[in-house]
Amino acid sequence: FVTHVLAGVRAPRPWLALVPSPQDAPDSSLSHMIGVLAAGLASEVRWAMTPAGLDLPTCRALLRDAREPVVLLTTSFALVGLLDALDAPQPLPAGSRMMLTGGFKGRTRELSEAELLTEVEAKLALGAAAVVPEYGMTELTSQAYGRPLTANPSLRLRVLEPATLTDAAPGATGLVACFDLLNLDNVSAILTADLGSLDAAGRLTLHGRAPDAIGRGCSLTAEELLDRAR
Numbered sequence: 001f002v003t004h005v006l007a008g009v010r011a012p013r014p015w016l017a018l019v020p021s022p023q024d025a026p027d028s029s030l031s032h033m034i035g036v037l038a039a040g041l042a043s044e045v046r047w048a049m050t051p052a053g054l055d056l057p058t059c060r061a062l063l064r065d066a067r068e069p070v071v072l073l074t075t076s077f078a079l080v081g082l083l084d085a086l087d088a089p090q091p092l093p094a095g096s097r098m099m100l101t102g103g104f105k106g107r108t109r110e111l112s113e114a115e116l117l118t119e120v121e122a123k124l125a126l127g128a129a130a131v132v133p134e135y136g137m138t139e140l141t142s143q144a145y146g147r148p149l150t151a152n153p154s155l156r157l158r159v160l161e162p163a164t165l166t167d168a169a170p171g172a173t174g175l176v177a178c179f180d181l182l183n184l185d186n187v188s189a190i191l192t193a194d195l196g197s198l199d200a201a202g203r204l205t206l207h208g209r210a211p212d213a214i215g216r217g218c219s220l221t222a223e224e225l226l227d228r229a230r
Helices: 029-041 056-065 076-085 113-124 218-229
Strands: 013-018 042-047 071-075 097-101 131-135 155-160 174-180 189-198 204-209
Touching: 013 029, 013 056, 013 076, 029 042, 056 076, 071 076, 076 097, 076 113, 155 189
Parallel strands: 013 042, 013 071, 071 097, 097 131
Antiparallel strands: 155 174, 174 189, 189 204
């Protein structure tokens, strides 16, 4: 997290989290992860996703008043909610960073990552290099970061042929499988319904969910909260 999302900078910075707080979502692995990280790395953290939806006054206040680099942690659909609500650009200070997680296909809307990154740069003055994708899930202790996604040494990512569950060739699309050595006293091998491909260096690019797979993940939670607020 420090290497990829914070670009190696450990100096405390203000964080804006467009996810529910651990108190509002005690069963959310994403909320728990951000809470633990913020306790050791953030100068303050503002939780801007409430049971009633996105807390726009909190978002606007931090964006307006920021005088130092900000760390924005968000799901893709929560980010869209924020960008849609901004009537004018709110450039973040130079050196700001973003962690972006969750899928781009919801129940009612499908996003384009390229279009989203273009709007982030236009409204928040964050280039694509400062927007760091994260891949994680409740079943994993480890995460992968970057574009393409790079796992830490404790996590092995594989892509399997759906029909045979054998390793797919580099560049071929298949089901993403994970083996997490940090899953102590728990199942280490996870076969997901996510589609992805690995490059020759073992870095992962996601291609959505398998056909007819049940939708799941933090972006769907954000979509539900945003719909509830409308």
